[in-house]
Amino acid sequence: MNIDEYAATKEQVQVAGVDAPLRVMIISTVYQLKERIRNYVRDLLEKEGIRVDLVFLGAKSWEEVDPEGWEQVRNHPLLTLYTLDGAEHRHPLRRVERVIVLRAPEAVLSRATRLTERVGPLRPLQRPAKALENGHRRVAGAFHSRIYNKAYKLARPSVLAKLFGRRLADVDFRTVDRIVATDVYAVTLGWRLARKHPHLVATTALDRDLVALHEQLRAREDS
Amino acid sequence: MNSSRRDTRAPRILYLAFYFPPSRASGVYRARATANHLAARGWDVTVCAAPMSFLHDVIGSVDEELASTVDPRITVERPKLNHFAWERDLRKYSAFRARMPLVAQKLYQFNQRTLFPENYASWGRSAVARGLRLHTKRRFDVVLATGNPFASFAAAWAFHRLTGVPYVVDYRDSWTLDLFNDQPAFPDDHPAWKWERRVLRRAAGAVFVNEPLRRWHAERYPDVADRMMVVPNGWDADLMSPAGEAGVDPGITARPLRFGYLGTLTNSQPVEELAAAWIRARTYPELADAELNIHGHLGFFKGGRRDLANRLGLDLDSDGQLIDDPTTPDLGIHYRGPVSKTEVASVYEHNDVLVFLAGGGRYVTSGKIFEYMASGKPIVSVHAPGIAAQDVLDGYPLWFNADSLDVEAVANSMVEAGKVARGLTAEQRAVASRHAQGYTRDTLLVALEERLRAIAGRERITVSGQPAR
Secondary structure: OOHHHOOOOOHHHHOOOOOOEEEEEEEEEOOOHHHHHHHHHHHHHHOOOOOEEEEEEOOOOOOOOOOHHHHHHOOOOOEEEEEEOOOHHHHHHHHHHHHHHHHHHHHHHHHHHEEEEEEEHHHHHOOOOOOOHHHHHOOOOHHHHHHHHHHHHHHHHHHHHHHHHOOOOOOOHHHOOOEEEEEHHHHEEEEHHHHOOOEEEOOOOOOOOOHHHHHHHHHHHHH | OHHHHHHOOOOOEEEEEEEOOOOOOOOHHHHHHHHHHHHHHOEEEEEEOHHHHHHHHHHHOOHHHHHOOOOOOEEEOHHHHOOOOOEEEHHHOOOOHHHOOOHHHHHHHHHHHOOOOOOOHHHHHHHHHHHHHHHHHOOOOEEEEEOOOHHHHHHHHHHHHHHHOOOEEEOOOOOOOOOOOEEEOOOOOOOHHHHHHHHHHHHHEEEEEEHHHHHHHHHHHHHHHHHEOOOOOEEOOOOOOOOOOOOHHHHHHHHEHHHHHHHHOOOOOOOOHHHHHHHHHHHHHHHHEEEEEEEEOEOOOOOOHHHHHHHHHOOOOOOOOOOOOOOOOOOOEEEOOOOOOHHHHHHHHHHEEEEEEEEOOOOOOOOOHHHHHHHHOOOEEEEEOOOHHHHHHHOOOOOOEEOOOHHHHHHHHHHHHHHHHHHHOOOHHHHHHHHOOOHHHHHHHHHHHHHHHHHHOOOOOOOOOOOOO
């Protein structure tokens, strides 16, 4: 990725107005939102009255672990949701692996097995064909979890940054004050947004009392 | 090196003390006192301490007044530290870490596993490099390393391996023993054990803050037991005038009593028990309208202040100021904020009874107890029974110990201490503070200084089979 692509323009440097309500973008890339993140979002919305943009994989990542909490928070007027809704699963890096390692060999082998069931002279090969099919499933599974997933994890921050970047294309970042990357895979996106919008506070800390904190930061900038 | 020339110049020591003024970490006072003591006795002292960026950006506070109490003859070096583990600002991430965060994290963890298992390892490496540079200009005679962090021990070991300069390790804190559970702090296969064995095997001495800690280590490392010694923490006579000089407050009979805790409040302390016992004690007429003043920092780091305040029943805003909510009942608990070490004497004088709040078990002494005793005021214990601090307090005439964390029992000792505080005489204070006279830092550091001098002079250390005391 070319760094210059994310260099800020003069207009983007414009800091959000002092009177504008505080707006925080929280990025989480985990499949199940941890309690501390859920509590953080709720505290900002309910206790501190701050606008929150939650950038996450999808509603399931909250709903599955905390259905009640999700029901209470999902329609909160200060909350905006940005989700991938399976876009990561459909990314070429994942799709190609699935086709090459799993689907294509699986299709060939299952067709071969069916042939050995239907064609008389091939019946003696039925057992070896099934064994081959099962063997492929095991090897493909092992490859996926032990090799591919480990390698993919290394590239995942960049993949997610690109996918989420498209989802966030319409966001007016001049009205956003803070970006919070809540896990290691969210770092790349947070860092890129910080480079593109220099007025943003970009952090991994789940700080509270943000209104007072940002007032202090503004006062420090003014002085 | 020519031995006669060596004898004429001041012995030179490299002191590896990560927490050193203006840090206000609880362990800093021992390091300050040790460096000052050595400088006053003619040593040429060079301290390797934490970089200022760590104190400002990570810990978030410094005590500049304390820095002014460091002997000007002491040279302070501040080797670099990698902030990887503490950095929260994404803008300060390197391009590599920002683009490949998982790879960067795994590399960092690999370093921790294979090189040294501590976030401060990079500081240890920088300290060795800095030490070598200084050593080539003028030779060090001995290295003293204080932990935590224990990267200083590893640095002393590495410096010794590279230069042959002997080293002494000062266990200001415990490394492999969890003081709060009295259990080993790491699983058996953790690299910390290998490092501790390695460090102790070649150390010319190992210093502990109390006898139970020395014994625990001597049992695990019997080959090194004859090089182990105890140097308790003590109190700083240069920062605190002895009790008795101020006499007693004549107005104490006419006003509500003031109880005080001074020190950093941490999550390991029985804070809830203190608050509950206090509320109970306040129902007694002797403690009607009494106040409990909390002086010091809430936690060591910027985060977690509010949690600690909440455990005490207090609400703090983001500036650490008390939120005055008229709808909540007045518990008489007041958070008074941080106190510079140079102002502690006035805090002790202001309060009528001192609350000794300590976490952990039988290996815990707590440096604060020596100051408490020097104040000559009644002391109420709020800690688990049997902690090492009791050995120090034993014999102090104004000590009120419930020997339990039972709320009713602690409340009763608070009431008893309050009664005694009301009728306290100047003579009683003077008698009480005499108990503390044997625990001034300078008195306690004499043995360590002698040991270091013997090591630096290459004198033969008498090995009696008994620990030096």
